[in-house]
Amino acid sequence: KAGVTQTPRYLIKTRGQQVTLSCSPISGHRSVSWYQQTPGQGLQFLFEYFSETQRNKGNFPGRFSGRQFSNSRSEMNVSTLELGDSALYLCASSLSGRAGGELFFGEGSRLTVL
Amino acid sequence: EDQVTQSPEALRLQEGESSSLNCSYTVSGLRGLFWYRQDPGKGPEFLFTLYSAGEEKEKERLKATLTKKESFLHITAPKPEDSATYLCAVQAEGNFNKFYFGSGTKLNVKP
Numbered sequence: 001k002a003g004v005t006q007t008p009r010y011l012i013k014t015r016g017q018q019v020t021l022s023c024s025p026i027s028g029h030r031s032v033s034w035y036q037q038t039p040g041q042g043l044q045f046l047f048e049y050f051s052e053t054q055r056n057k058g059n060f061p062g063r064f065s066g067r068q069f070s071n072s073r074s075e076m077n078v079s080t081l082e083l084g085d086s087a088l089y090l091c092a093s094s095l096s097g098r099a100g101g102e103l104f105f106g107e108g109s110r111l112t113v114l
Numbered sequence: 115e116d117q118v119t120q121s122p123e124a125l126r127l128q129e130g131e132s133s134s135l136n137c138s139y140t141v142s143g144l145r146g147l148f149w150y151r152q153d154p155g156k157g158p159e160f161l162f163t164l165y166s167a168g169e170e171k172e173k174e175r176l177k178a179t180l181t182k183k184e185s186f187l188h189i190t191a192p193k194p195e196d197s198a199t200y201l202c203a204v205q206a207e208g209n210f211n212k213f214y215f216g217s218g219t220k221l222n223v224k225p
Contacts, residue, residue, distance in 0.1 A: 004157070031211050043158075043201065043215035056212045090157050094211055102148060103213065105157030 002027065004106035006091050012112045018079040021109045025072050025093030032074040033103060034066060037088040046089075049074055078111075086113045116141045120202050120216035127223050130191045135219045137202030138184040145205040147185050148213065149178050152199045161187075161200075192223045 005024040013019050025032050034046040045058040049068035066076040072093075078085055088110050092103035121136045139147065146165050150158035162171040164180035171178045175196065177188040187200055199220045203213040 033211050033213075035215075042217040043203075045212050045214070048211045050211075056209060058212070092157075101211075102160040102163055103158075103211070104160065105150075107155070107157050 004091055004093050004104055006089075006106035006109050008109060009107065010110050010112075012114060013081050014114050015081055015083060017081050018077065019081060019111060020075055020077045021089055021091075021111075023074045023076075023091030023093075023106060025074070025091075026095075026104055029093035029095050029104070030072050031094040032068055032072060033092045033094070034074070034076050035090045035092065036060075037090055037108070038086075043090070046076065081113045083113050086111060116204065116206055116214045118202055118204055118214050118216035120200075120219050122219060123217070124220045125222070127189075127192055127221070129193055129223055129225050132188070132190045132192070134189070135187040135200055135221070136184060137187070137216055139202075139204045139214075140183075141204045141206045141214070143207035145207045145209070147180055148203045148205070149185070149187055150201040150203065152201055152218070158201055189221070192221070194223050194225050197221055197223045 007022045031050045033048040035043045037043045047066050048056045052068045063079045068074045088108040090108045092105045094101050118139045146163050148163050149161040152158040162178040167182045169180050175190050179186050199218040201218045202216040205213050
């Protein structure tokens with residue numbers, strides 16, 4: 001069974017640009033979450049989607065947005081990039097539609113903003 | 115505010131030297147406490163879920179326990195391949211798949 005797939009794995013952008021990251025969840029998983037991981041802040045919750053609806057959102061500015069498609073694949077977008085957006089962006093999928101249940105993470109997209 | 119604190123930040127052990135990692139939490143209604151392992155350059159890998167105080171889970175050399183305020187991850191006779199960062203996360207009641215993660219404990223087991 002294929003795991004969570006994230007693309008691209010690595011990318012370099014400059015300040016002011018925008019970026020789109022993609023995530024394909026495990027087959028059958030309808031919940032997709034996004035996390036930002038940095039050395040200083042650890043893993044921080046960005047948002048979670050279930051059946052194309054955003055159910056929960058973390059404390060990030062509006063420059064961070066996401067969406068989920070009918071096949072459960074998800075994308076997140078960061079506009080007007082800042083140096084502080086450099087991080088590992090992790091996508092996780094979950095089987096359960098209810099609250100609870102473990103997350104299955106992809107290997108992440110490492111974003112560097114110059 | 116929901117919060118997770120892990121200690122120590124880093125731990126160096128000799129192979130075979132048992133120890134424990136701590137995860138203390140404050141959450142308004144605990145739905146579940148989760149332990150993950152993360153290797154460099156990889157995403158976190160699920161280890162255990164604990165739902166209520168007194169619960170214990172075991173997997174090979176790892177054993178996770180839960181009280182009302184903290185969780186411990188006990189590592190018995192660790193091997194070098196156990197070297198990784200161990201993350202603790204909590205989920206509050208009613209929060210759809212929103213997890214609060216601790217900053218992790220980086221474990222280094224020397225042969």
